[in-house]
Amino acid sequence: MxxxxxxxxxxxxxxxxxxxxxxxxxxxxxxxxxxxxxxxxxxxxxxxxxxxxxxxxxxxxxxxxxxxxxxxxxxxxxAEPDILGGMKRVMDPRIMSKNHLLDILNLRVIIEIGMSPFVFMNKTEKDIEELEQIVDRERVLRDNQLSVEEESKFHFKLYEMTGNDTIIQLNQIFAPVFGYIKDHFSKILDDYTKTTPDQQRPSHKDLVNILKDGTADQFQKAMRKHLELYFHLLHKEYQKGDG
CATH class of the missing domain: 1.10.10.10 (Winged helix-like DNA-binding domain superfamily/Winged helix DNA-binding domain)
Incomplete structure (x- = not known):
């Protein structure tokens, strides 16, 4: 040199x-x-x-x-760079704008729907058993909603089933934002669950049953419906603009 x-x-x-x-x-x-x-x-x-x-x-x-x-x-x-390390260090929802938080939620929804075929393709009997155990231990709180912890356990397992380490890390990084959003926008989420019939919102148990006996296409469509309340939240808040 x-x-x-x-x-x-x-x-x-x-x-x-x-x-x-x-x-x-x-x-x-x-x-x-x-x-x-x-x-x-x-x-x-x-x-x-x-x-x-x-x-x-x-x-x-x-x-x-x-x-x-x-x-x-x-x-x-x-060295091989830790691409997501910097993101993890600054992922504090308390210092993010509302639109930034919503964008991250939007990204998570996109990832979860997009990864559904891979979850279905990679499923094993052991995975199904673990999901069933998670569902059996779930406790429903207000307005037929689960706690952030209960919700996270199920979805963490789905991310794990993709076999994609980067997606798994992203989910761990986004977790604080997801919890903050569920708390911060609880009224909108509660109002949606109160006015939407249960049969229109596939539960975790429904998703497991489709993984066991359904098709990849059915599972992806059910995931889309399962996440509908977040589409509702994103639509309402994006219409309001930044806050």
Missing amino acids: TSKDLRITDESTTLVDRVEEKLLDYFRENKLMPGDSLPNEVELAKALGVARTVLREALSRLKMMGLVKSRTKVGMTL
């Missing part, structure tokens, strides 16, 4: 931003893979033509993303 490789010329952003981008370019251009060693700080700072304090700030950003790791006697190496 020479100074010609990394010398910074763009001055449209902050110096730390430019150093960070130049390092990412270097990783890509040299086709570095997770586990590959990186030059030490002295070499990098010299090649970039910047002070080590600036370089360290740029490297700290990459370390926070999980893209760079430092180990004693090994030095810095490239």
Whole structure:
């Protein structure tokens, strides 16, 4: 690596931003893979033509993303980034706008309906037994609604059945938002359940029965109806605009 490789010329952003981008370019251009060693700080700072304090700030950003790791006697190496790690750290519904919360709920609904065929395809007898046990332990609270904890147990299991680690992680990240929404918008959800006949809202038990004896298409349609109260909430709140 020479100074010609990394010398910074763009001055449209902050110096730390430019150093960070130049390092990412270097990783890509040299086709570095997770586990590959990186030059030490002295070499990098010299090649970039910047002070080590600036370089360290740029490297700290990459370390926070999980893209760079430092180990004693090994030095810095490239790592596979934890794509969802940063999202998990900031997923606090108390500091999010209403529309941001609704967008996350919308995304979760889209994922759950979209993953239904994979849940059906991957189901095993053990999965069905576990879902039945979850349903048997459920306690219905007000207006035929389940607690957040009871609701989550069932849906967590469905996510697990996809076999997709990224989707499973997303569900864990979204969990605090889902609980907050159920509490914050409880009146809208309660009003919907009061005015909608039970037969129009498939229960968890109904979903398990379809998984056992129905088809993938029937299961996906039932999931769509099961989540209808959230479509109702999203429609009403999006109409109001940001709050």
